[in-house]
Amino acid sequence: MALAARYDDLVIRPDHTHDQPRDRYTPEDHAVWRDLFRRQAALLPGRACDEFLAGLKGLGVASDGVPDFERLSDVLEQATGWRIVCVPGLVPDDIFFGHLAARRFPVTWWIRQRAQLDYLQEPDCFHDIYGHVPLLMNPVFADYMQAYGKGGLKAAGLNALHHLARLYWYTVEFGLIEQKNGDLRIYGSGILSSKTESIFCLDSPAPNRIRFDLMRVMRTRYRIDTFQKTYFVIRSFDDLFNATRPDFTPLYAQLRGQPDFTAADIAPQDDVVTRGTLNATDGGWGDTADA
Known part of the structure; x- marks a missing residue:
């Protein structure tokens, strides 16, 4: 069944949410979820940060098929006061920021097709549920996400959304963290x-790994068609939240007079993070990454 035909008759509310149409998931949809879940579950121990793995376990996300969003919401709400809201796909910026500011995370209801296992241009429910929601079980990260939503509503009126989008990209979507034992994790x-x-x-060894600096991040363009050229590394979620807690209004004024960095640039002031062992060679990697 074509994707559009699977949601064009859903009842969409003014805030772009709708009920999760659980009866529309096919056996193949659940099989795709299982395959995606199992390969990440085998890969991520030792790579994903401790907070993500703890959140995944506490949330009870399982490998048996596309989960019930309401059940996950009930668990999440008990932990940090957040809920999942079901949406048909990408939503307008003001709607997205409004949901985050109210501690609601928009989750796409549909899941990718098998031919898209390794690359998808827009987020599906596996990306949203498996990738995003477990960290919302962490109180500090949950507060950061709400603060980001509030900041987005303000940035929209200051013509600064592109700067804030870079912060989201390099933290929420593609951030690395240095754990207490010094390990670099995702x-x-x-x-x-x-x-x-x-x-x-x-x-x-190909990408840059640079210590997080708020102004540097907001000056850095990013790529959506390849692996990241640069990853920014935080020391902790507390550090991330504290760095982004102040009012950004004066920062946006400073940014207007400064040039952007490309996604691959290294600046003289950058604190480059090195990893003890980088065994892979650049030649073995492709030019596409998952959404």
Whole structure:
């Protein structure tokens, strides 16, 4: 069944949400979920951050098929006050920020087709549920996401959304974290839901790994058609939240007079993070990554 035919008759509310149409998932949809889940579950121990793995376990996300969003919401709400809201796909910026500010995370209801296991241009429910939602079980990260939503509503009126989008991209989607034992781990959902980038981001010598700096991040363009050229590394979620807690209004004013960095640039002031062992060679990696 064509994707459009599977949701064009859903009742969409003014906030772009709708009920999860669980009866529309096919046996193949559940099989795709199982295959995606199992390969990430085998790959991520030792690569994903401790907070993600704890959230995944506490949330009770399982490998048996596309989960019931309401059940997950009930668990999530008990932990951090967040809920999942079902949406047909990408939603307008103001709607997205409004949901985050109210501690609601928009989750796409449909799942990719088997031919898209390794690359998808827009997020599906595996990316949203498996990649994003477990970290919302962590109180500090949950507060960061709400603060980001509130900041987005303000940025829209200051013509600064492109700067804030870069922050989301390099943290929520493609962030790395240094754990207390010094290990470099993944927390970005775009990596966590991708087999190939879960390996590339830690093992390849090709990308830059730079210590997180808020202004540097907001000046850095990003690529959506390839593996990331640069990953920014935080020390902890507390550090991330504290760095982004202040009002960004004066920062946006400063950014207007500064040039952007490309996705691959290294600046003289960058604190480059090196990893003890990088065994892979650049030649072994492709040019596409999961959505």
